[in-house]
Amino acid sequence: QQGVLPAEVRQYPPYAIAPEGGSVDITCSTSGSLFGVYxxxxxxxxxxxIYYEDQKEPTVDEQFRGRIVFSGRQHNLTVTVHRLQPADTGAYACQxxxxxxxxxxxxxxxxxxxxPEAADTSREAPLIRFSFPVALAMGCFFIGLALGATCVLRRTQIKKLCRLKDKNPACVVYEDMSCGNRNTVSIPNVYQ
Structure with missing residues (x-):
């Protein structure tokens, strides 16, 4: 008897840029045992x-009603959002x-x-739009998150390496005196 495989979710595209009034496709591909997809x-x-389950009526949030189209089944579902609005800018994830x-x-x-040809000329366009600051903030957030995770992981690896009972040569600290003032008395290395 085979065990039940855990669910895995793949999603694409990683980002999408579309004009106001346009549309965007987000595909959720899943494997393993699955009840439905958000x-x-x-x-x-x-x-x-949205919440989508095969052979059941999908549930669509009020903000997106009338603007969502589905294609495929719950294991390979493409959700298309039409008539995009500036408030639709954000991070979306399949669950x-x-x-x-x-x-x-x-x-x-x-x-x-x-x-420009589709813009409403009766109103003056604002100088600063919502989408650019949001995209910039999201980019900085994800870069900061990745750098923070890398630093924490590296620090943990170094701590584990230096806690070994027999001193690992990678943990010995050396002091480079080649660029310093050669007339001073050297100070013993306190790190060993």
């Missing part, structure tokens, strides 16, 4: 965009509904200004 907006306002909570890597959606 597409959730995780930032800036956490909300469940597999299985025994455990399993998330996809996420899709950053940036909604840009309307093209």
């Amino acid at each position: 597409l959730k907006q995780r930032w800036p306002r956490p909300s469940s965009v 597999a509904v299985a025994k455990d909570e399993v998330w996809g890597p996420g899709t950053l959606v940036v909604v840009t200004d309307k093209p």
Whole structure:
């Protein structure tokens, strides 16, 4: 008897840039035992965009009603959001509904200004739009998150290496005196 495989979620594209009034596709591909699939907006306002389960009526958030189209089945579902609005800018993630909570890597959606020929000329366009600062903030957030995780992981690895009972040569600290003032008395290395 084979065991039940855990769910795994793949999601693409990693980012999408579309004009206001345009559309964007987000595909959630899952494997393993699965009850259904959520597409959730995780930032800036956490909300469940849709819940989809094969052979059942999908649930669509009020903000997206009339603008969502589905294609495929729950194991390979493409969600298309039409008539994009600046408020749709954000981070979206697929979530597999299985025994455990399993998330996809996420899709950053940036909604840009309307093209000039489609813009409303009766109003003056604001100088600063919502989408650029949001995209910039998201980029900085993800870069900072990645750098922080890397630093914590590296520090943990170094601590583990230096805690070994027999001193590892990688933990010995050497002092380079080649560029210093040669007329001073050297100080013993206190780190050994």
